[in-house]
Amino acid sequence: MSEEQKNMEAERSLSLEAQFEARIARDEKIEPKDWMPEKYRKTHIRQMSQHAHSEIVGMLPEGNWITRAPSLRRKVALLAKVQDEAGHGLYLYSACETLGITRDELYEQLHTGKAKYSSIFNYPTVTWADMGAIGWLVDGAAIINQVPLCNTSYGPYARAMIRVCKEESFHQRQGFEIMIKLAGGSPEQKEMAQDALNRWWWPSLMMLGPTDAESVHTEQSMKWKLKRKSNDDLRQQFIDQTVPQAELIGLTIPDADLKWNEERGSYDFGDINWDEFWQVVKGHGPCNKERMNARVGAWEGGEWVRDAAMAYAEKKESRKNKKVV
Amino acid sequence: MNTNLYKYILGIADNSLILGQRMGALTGHGPSLETDIACTNISLDLFGQVRSYYQYAAKIKGDNTTEDDIAFLRKEREYLNVLLVEQPDTHFGFTIARQFLFDTYHFLFLEELEKSHDITLSAIAKKSIKEVSYHRRFSSDWVKRLGDGTAVSHEKIQEAINVLWTYTDELFHQTEADKVMVKENIGVDVTTLKDQYYTNVETILNEATLEVPESKWFQKGGKEGIHTEHLGYLLSDLQYMQRTYPNMEW
Numbered sequence: 001m002s003e004e005q006k007n008m009e010a011e012r013s014l015s016l017e018a019q020f021e022a023r024i025a026r027d028e029k030i031e032p033k034d035w036m037p038e039k040y041r042k043t044h045i046r047q048m049s050q051h052a053h054s055e056i057v058g059m060l061p062e063g064n065w066i067t068r069a070p071s072l073r074r075k076v077a078l079l080a081k082v083q084d085e086a087g088h089g090l091y092l093y094s095a096c097e098t099l100g101i102t103r104d105e106l107y108e109q110l111h112t113g114k115a116k117y118s119s120i121f122n123y124p125t126v127t128w129a130d131m132g133a134i135g136w137l138v139d140g141a142a143i144i145n146q147v148p149l150c151n152t153s154y155g156p157y158a159r160a161m162i163r164v165c166k167e168e169s170f171h172q173r174q175g176f177e178i179m180i181k182l183a184g185g186s187p188e189q190k191e192m193a194q195d196a197l198n199r200w201w202w203p204s205l206m207m208l209g210p211t212d213a214e215s216v217h218t219e220q221s222m223k224w225k226l227k228r229k230s231n232d233d234l235r236q237q238f239i240d241q242t243v244p245q246a247e248l249i250g251l252t253i254p255d256a257d258l259k260w261n262e263e264r265g266s267y268d269f270g271d272i273n274w275d276e277f278w279q280v281v282k283g284h285g286p287c288n289k290e291r292m293n294a295r296v297g298a299w300e301g302g303e304w305v306r307d308a309a310m311a312y313a314e315k316k317e318s319r320k321n322k323k324v325v
Numbered sequence: 326m327n328t329n330l331y332k333y334i335l336g337i338a339d340n341s342l343i344l345g346q347r348m349g350a351l352t353g354h355g356p357s358l359e360t361d362i363a364c365t366n367i368s369l370d371l372f373g374q375v376r377s378y379y380q381y382a383a384k385i386k387g388d389n390t391t392e393d394d395i396a397f398l399r400k401e402r403e404y405l406n407v408l409l410v411e412q413p414d415t416h417f418g419f420t421i422a423r424q425f426l427f428d429t430y431h432f433l434f435l436e437e438l439e440k441s442h443d444i445t446l447s448a449i450a451k452k453s454i455k456e457v458s459y460h461r462r463f464s465s466d467w468v469k470r471l472g473d474g475t476a477v478s479h480e481k482i483q484e485a486i487n488v489l490w491t492y493t494d495e496l497f498h499q500t501e502a503d504k505v506m507v508k509e510n511i512g513v514d515v516t517t518l519k520d521q522y523y524t525n526v527e528t529i530l531n532e533a534t535l536e537v538p539e540s541k542w543f544q545k546g547g548k549e550g551i552h553t554e555h556l557g558y559l560l561s562d563l564q565y566m567q568r569t570y571p572n573m574e575w
């Protein structure tokens with residue numbers, strides 16, 4: 001390529017990028033076949049796959065309780081919920097594939113630890129009340145994170161999020177309803193509910209991401225409307241929304257420093273243990289290994305099944321072609 | 326209480342309960358997302374059916390019995406499911422073979438139960454058969470994929486069919502409650518389904534390039550509450566909450 005051609009190419013790319021940024025500023029949706037900067041593509045693959053992985057790994061802690069759910073009604077609701085998560089994973093992976101990466105490649109990233117998933121799923125589900133706490137708190141925090149994404153700039157992601165959010169809000173209500181029942185039940189049930197809140201409260205706050213000062217992706221993501229509010233704002237919103245719900249059902253938020261700040265019109269809250277957060281993110285939480293072993297185990301153990309399906313489809317196709325000939 | 330009708334309903338519903346429990350346990354561990362979702366779906370359908378049957382059985386039993394009492398608070402010997410549905414998921418081939426061998430029966434059974442003079446059972450059958458026709462398609466398609474897929478998958482699904490074959494004959498045994506219900510035009514005469522069942526099974530196995538097992542040695546007992554050793558473990562999970570925290574609402 002001559003110097004002149006190189007300059008023209010650079011100019012063209014610059015102008016494409018300017019047009020692209022202008023489209024985003026006008027709130028237009030970017031679609032898979034549209035031109036996009038490489039960094040936009042990569043950032044979206046990272047975030048969308050991280051989201052998809054979180055759905056799939058998130059099936060495991062709740063899946064633990066499917067066989068032990070305490071009533072038929074609860075069992076059916078839990079099955080349906082975990083199945084919804086599989087569904088979310090499926091269409092988020094599909095949305096991700098529109099950016100030119102395959103589901104197998106994304107799995108590979110998950111299994112080798114290259115891609116992350118939400119750290120909260122590295123905590124164990126040790127009692128039935130954890131099914132309530134996860135729905136109420138974890139799905140509650142997820143909704144706060146995800147509702148703004150229904151308006152994000154990348155079309156397939158935004159459309160997927162509209163459906164995801166509808167289902168998540170149903171899950172959140174379902175979780176809260178489990179907690180209402182427990183909190184209003186026998187002393188043992190109430191204790192179980194309080195214990196679950198104690199264990200899930202802080203990890204749920206951490207789930208909204210590191211503080212703004214430490215968040216490396218926030219600025220760029222804000223520009224692309226991948227993010228509309230900062231982590232700290234989202235966290236405050238979550239706390240303000242959840243504290244009255246806990247009070248309503250007679251449970252205590254495990255934070256001695258929690259108090260209403262009249263001036264701010266928000267709750268002040270205690271220090272988050274960020275060392276714990278980074279420990280879990282870096283792979284040393286209570287269940288990181290178990291979760292990965294389960295995912296890798298299902299994938300490797302299922303290889304012969306997927307191979308069979310491919311081989312069968314090929315045989316069928318070739319038989320059909322022979323008939324046509 | 327009409328004991329025969331009560332037992333008859335449990336005999337039908339317990340199959341769905343135990344198979345639903347097995348399929349539900351696989352959630353999150355399937356060989357692909359699509360099969361994972363499908364297995365959970367089958368589990369959900371089966372539990373939906375279970376609830377309809379048990380709610381009806383609870384009404385017949387009276388004395389404030391609930392669907393959950395029936396599902397969770399019986400002893401091992403009081404579960405009346407066939408042995409086939411409690412067999413473990415040794416590998417995905419077993420999951421599919423168990424489902425296929427049961428679905429083929431379940432569909433034929435519901436076709437007849439639709440004609441029951443008991444309007445509740447007939448209504449449950451009408452609703453369930455739509456779901457079961459989907460289950461049957463799913464499991465038959467997978468028998469074909471695995472049978473006619475690779476050498477490895479062929480061997481695995483054949484192994485599962487061979488092992489589970491011994492539990493197929495029990496599907497066509499009549500209990501005392503069955504006999505009474507057949508006489509009253511409420512129940513299905515399962516003995517009449519047997520030939521069609523094996524014909525249908527053989528058709529799919531042939532298409533799947535699998536061999537039809539020749540063994541004529543069969544196991545039975547589930548319908549009388551005498552189970553394989555697998556059921557106790559399954560029930561330990563199923564009943565855990567109700568046993569540990571008795572008399573509570575969830």
